[in-house]
Amino acid sequence: MIDVLLGLQWGDEGKGKIVDFLAAHYDIIARFQGGPNAGHTLYLKGEKVVLHTIPSGVFQTHCLNLIGNGVVIDPVTLRLEIEKILPLCPDMLSRLYVSQKAHLILPTHRALDAASEAAKGADKIGSTLKGIGPAYMDKTGRNGLRVGDILSPNFREKYNKLTQKHLQLLKQYDGPTIAWEQWEEPFFAAIEHMRALQLVNAEYWLENHLKQGKKILAEGAQGSMLDVDFGTYPFVTSSNTIAAGVCSGLGVAPSWVGEVYGITKAYCTRVGGGPFPTELEDATGDALRAAGHEFGATTGRPRRCGWIDLVALRYAIMLSGVTKLIITKTDVLDSFTPLMAATAYNVNGTVTKELPYDLCETGIVPVYETFDGWDKPISTCTTYDELPKAFKDYCTFIEEYLEVRISHVSNGTGRDQLIVIS
Ligand code: GDP
Ligand code: IMO
Ligand code: MG
16 A cells, blocks of 8 residues: 655645654655655754655665655755765665656756746745756656666767757846856766666556555655645645645556545744735744744745644645644644634635635635643643643644544654654
C-alpha cells in the first residue's frame, strides 16, 4: 500500500517532522511533487536539518528514499543537500533513488523566475525564486530536460538548445536579469555528481516494492491551498499538491493508495503573496509569528499568521479524501486566549461554507467561533488524557466540523513531541 501525507494549508505545516516520525513504520518515503521551494525541518539528535529535495525519511536508516518523477530537481541544491547530510547519515546514498523522469531546473529557469517576479511588481507571487514555475512550464510545454537526459552523450547540446530558448524569453523582460552564467559551472559539476546516483525507472521500481508488500509513504510538499488547480490561483505553486498528485507524480495506480494523512497547524500561516482570509495583521498575528518562530525554512521570510480556517481546511480534506488529521504546533497557542476558528465566509452579505471561485477578487469576512485558551504549557504532555480540557474542546470542535478524526497531536519540534491517538 502507499499512504499519503500532505499539507492542508499554505505549506509549512510540519510535514518534515511528521514524516521523520512516521517513517519508522514505512519501508520507502517518496516525494511526488515540488522541488527546492520546499523546506522540511526535522531534528536529528537535537540538530536542526532542513530538507529541500531529499525525502524526510532519510534519517530512518531502514528507509529507502525516492525522488519521484513529479519533482523538479535543481542538481546544485540536491548536491549541496547531500553533502550537508552525508556526515550525519553516511549510508544515505545507498538508500537514495531518483526517478529518471524527474525534470531538471536549469540556471536559466532560476533567472526566468526572478525576471517574471520582478516584472509583476506589486502583484508578484512571492515565489521562492528557485526556478519552480519556469521548470514546470517547460515540462508541460514539452521542452524540459529530465534526469535521464544526463546519461545521453548529447546532454550538453540539449542544454544549450533550451538555454538559448530561455535567453530569448529573458529578452522580453525590461528589468535587469540575473547573471545566470555564474551558475553554469556548479550546474555541470552537480550533473556529474548526479550521474553517480541511483537513477531508476521509478514506476517499475515502486511497483516491484508494492508487490513485495512494502509500505510506502508519499511525502507532499507545499500545501493544498498552493495547488496549481485548486489553490488560491494565481498565488500558488506550479504542481498538484493534493493526493491526486501522488499517482501522476510517482506512476502508481490509485488502487494502491491507502491512508491519506492531512496536516494542519493549530493556527494558519502563509508565506508569499495572495489571499489569506483569516490573516491577523495586528499584534496577535505578530505574537503568533514570534511564538511559532514563523520564518520560512527555505527563504527566511517572515510568515503571515492568522487563525485556523476550517472552511479552507474542509475544502482541502474534500480534495484529497483525508482519512487522518494531524494537528501541529499546538504548543504555540499555549498563551493565546481567546482562540478563534473560521467556520464560514461572509461574501458580500452571503454566508457560505464553500470557497468562492476566486479568493483574490472576492471580499471575504470570516465568521468565527471563539474558544477559551488553555492555561498550562502542553509541550511536555505525552498522552491525550494529560492535555487540558480547553485544548480537547478545541480539537473536538475541529474534528466534528471537518468530519475527520485527529490521529496525532504535535506539541513541540522534537521527534518525540507527538501524541499518537490512533
Ligand atoms: P514543512 O515544510 O511542512 O515540513 O514545515 P517547516 O519545516 O517549513 O515548518 C514547520 C516548523 O515548525 C519547523 O521549524 C518545525 O521544527 C516546527 N514544528 C513542527 N511541529 C511543531 C510543533 O508541534 N510545535 C512547534 N513549536 N514547532 C513545530
Ligand atoms: P513546504 O514544502 C510554504 C509558496 C511561495 C509562493 C508560492 C509560489 O516547505 O511546505 P514557488 O517557489 O513554488 O513558485 O512559489 O508558493 N511556497 C511555499 N510556501 N511552504 C512551501 O513548501 C512552499 N513552496 C512554495 O512562498 O507564495
Ligand atoms: Mg516548509
